[in-house]
Amino acid sequence: MKGYRGIQLVRDAIAIATDRAESPMESELRYYWLESGLPSPNVNAEVYDLNGRFMGRIDLLDEESGYGAEYNGHWHEMWDRPVLDSRRMMGLRSLNLTMDDFTKDDFRGSRIACINARFRDGHARALARDSRHDAFRVAVAGPRFGTRITAPSLGLASESRHRP
Numbered sequence: 212m213k214g215y216r217g218i219q220l221v222r223d224a225i226a227i228a229t230d231r232a233e234s235p236m237e238s239e240l241r242y243y244w245l246e247s248g249l250p251s252p253n254v255n256a257e258v259y260d261l262n263g264r265f266m267g268r269i270d271l272l273d274e275e276s277g278y279g280a281e282y283n284g285h286w287h288e289m290w291d292r293p294v295l296d297s298r299r300m301m302g303l304r305s306l307n308l309t310m311d312d313f314t315k316d317d318f319r320g321s322r323i324a325c326i327n328a329r330f331r332d333g334h335a336r337a338l339a340r341d342s343r344h345d346a347f348r349v350a351v352a353g354p355r356f357g358t359r360i361t362a363p364s365l366g367l368a369s370e371s372r373h374r375p
Contacts, residue, residue, distance in 0.1 A: 237270050240282045240313060243323075244271055247330035249278075257350040260306055266347070267299045269310075274349045278337035279303065280330070281312040306347040309337035 237254070244252055252271040260266055269279040283296060296312075303310050311333045317326060 234282070234284060236282045236284055236315070236318070239318065240280060241271055243326045244280065244330055247327040247334075249273060249330055249334050250275070252280075253349065258303060258306070258308070259348045259350065261346050261348065263348075266302050266306060269303065269308075272308075272349065273334065273337070276309075276334055276337040277307060277340060277342065277345060277347075278309045278334045279311075280333070281310065283312055283314050303347075307340060307342070307344045308347060309333055309340060 241252065241254065250273050252273050253269075255268050255270060256272045256274070257268050258266045258272070270281045272279040281296075281300070300310055300312065311329055313326070313329075316322065
């Protein structure tokens, strides 16, 4: 496909694509996560406490560092969602996870430049935590809809700077 306009962008997008994301903004958040140089995250990983109680699903999670990020879209502003989301985040933090949450306001204008810095800072805070206090287990399901789409599976070279 050499010579097609924009083909490198398509190759890069395919190399980091996942069918686990549940919204376009989660995918955009994951893009910035990867651009920040963080390890490829588990997407919508289910988190349990040490007693096996389900504590929530995290949009993006680096299990090794204990760092997670959530995108809270417009549904999270309605009815009792803000209170429930706050309780859920407190519960996840009580398991010794370092969590950041993002909203549409973070993706406007000059604030986008701050997203990468927030990711790097959050990841550094997570790495500095005392992991002896970790009280979580992570279950990561396989692909939602069949097999994962990767550049090699489509016959493309995976020359992306991102890890799938």
